[in-house]
Amino acid sequence: MLKHVLRVLALVIIVGGAIVAYIAWPDTATLPIAAVQGDRPDISAPRVQTIPTVKVADVVGWPAGTTPTAAAGLRVGAFAAGLDHPRWLYVLPNGDVLVAETNSPPRKGGGIQGWVMGLLMGKAGAGVPSANRITLLRDTNGDGVAETRSVFMSGLNSPFGMALMDGQLYIANTDALVRVPYTEGATKITAKPELVVKLNGGGNHWARNVIPAADGKTLFVSVGSASNIAEGGMEAEKYRANILQIWPDKNWRIYAAGLRNPVGMALNPTNGNLWTVVNERDMLGSDLAPDYLTQVEFGDQFGWPWYYWGGYPDDRVEPKRPELQEYSKRPDYALGPHVAALGLTFAKDAKLGDRWTQGAFVGEHGSWNRKPVSGYKVAWVPFAANGYPAKGAKPVDVLTGFLDAEGDARGRPVGVTIDRGGALLVADDVGNRIWRVTAAR
Structure with a gap:
């Protein structure tokens, strides 16, 4: 009996020591994020x-009277507040703004990763049930604040992207x-709602986006992977990633x-080509792999889960696919590791000043597995006249201050879009606000 107790005690000490060691020494970035x-x-x-590095900002919300910090020459105010996990935005032709108040469906699956993700969702303020609705916001007097709101659609299933085409929403x-007449x-x-196409839902990456193609005849729909690196097998990833x-x-x-997880999609105003931002893989350390912004053409293969950044092999993935390496397309622009790039919009109709006319805005939701944290901001990627990101250019901060002095999250940006007046709208899903960025006068 004594030997059994001693064995159990020794096991507890070993496991406890491992946990303490892990908490005390998570993987820390060795490169500046700009690199x-x-x-x-x-x-x-x-x-x-x-076991992944866990470094996620606790959500504290926005103290009364506070806002994010806008870049020089810009100012920011609340377009709407008191929402329930607003994640995605769509501006209707008459200027009304639709916001998807939504969250992950109930998560399935266990294991250590499922347990860790469950903890993180609660810590990050994302563990609340989905409101499953789209709300309409209307600025009736043009002052940059939504005076009226109404439940536009309800009873949906973790809705996200919205798009008008040929009189159908x-x-x-x-x-x-799905679609409805508008x-x-x-x-x-x-x-x-009429069913158009069934999608494989849920999983680690549950959000689905939709935009019309440049010719207005078809739609692009993004479907993220169910897992990090297909650890549940490729059958579970059918028609995903x-x-x-x-x-x-x-x-x-x-x-x-x-x-792996393309969310924000937008058409480049220079040529009408499709671009997307992508969340890359986890558990390769705080310096890998960079989330990215890239042009996407028909037939492209970006390598997930076998390869990242145009052919670097992920040796964790089985079975191997060596024949795919040379065909893995290299993304156009790295946004940094674990920034959780979700929102994307080009500045075609923005009226924010000369600095913000040729490029793209990216909503970075913020990391959960990097030390120090990354993201938690809206960034700007400058583009050149050829329709690609400017050579040598780094992302520029547009909206910051989502983390307070203690490193807690007042909010987390997701969707970004340009409203009818040329202002930048930003959905803040845990701050429960829509921010509106305009040129300072």
Whole structure:
């Protein structure tokens, strides 16, 4: 009996010591984040982790009278407050703003990663049930504040992306692309949504986005992976880590693959080509792998889960795919490791001053597994006249202050878009606000 007790005690000490060691010494970045940004990032050797570094900002909310900090020449105010986890935005032709108040569906799966993710969702303020609705916000007097709001649609399933095409409003639920007829000026839609295409829903990456293609005849729908590196097998990743192209007659195809979690999508105003921001993989250390912004063309394969950043192998993935390495497309622009790039919009219709006319705004939700933390801001990527990010340019801070002096999160930016007046709107999902950025007068 005594020997058994001693064995148990020894095991407790060993496990406890390992936990203490892990908490005391998580993987820390060895490179400045700027070194892992831009068109030529420093791709260092991976530091594979069995247990991820956990460094996520606790959510404290916005104290009364406080706002994010805007870049020089800009100012920011609240367009709307008191929302329930606002994540994505869509501006209707009449200027009304739709906001998807949404969150992850109930998560399934266990193991250490499932346990860690469950803890993180609660810590990051993302563990609340989804409101499953789209709310309409209307600025009736043009003062930059939404005076009225109404429940536009309800009863949805973790809705995210929204897009108008040919008189139909398309909504990307986590498990389906659906549509309803739209009449300009409507403040509520009660029609039963029509199923267009079923999608594989849920998983680690549940948010689905949708935008019309440049020709206005098809739609692009982004579907993130179910896991980090397909650790549950590739069958669970069927039609995931993809951008799909969908026709209104309900036909569809895989447009591009190997994209771990493409969320924000936008058309480049220079040439109408599709661009996206992508969340890259975890547990290779605080310096890898960079999230990225890239152009996407039909047939592209970006390497996930076997390769990252254009052909660097992830030796954790089995079975191997050596024949895919030379075909893994290199992204155009690195945003930095673990910034959680989600929002994307080009500045085509922005009226924010000369500095912000040629490039893209990116909503960086913020890291959970990097020390020090990264993201928690809205960044600007300058573009050149050729329609690509400017050579040698690094991201520029547009909206910061989402972390307070103690490192706690007042908010976390997600969706970004340009409103009818040329201002930048930013969905803050744990601050429960929509911020509006304008040129300072």
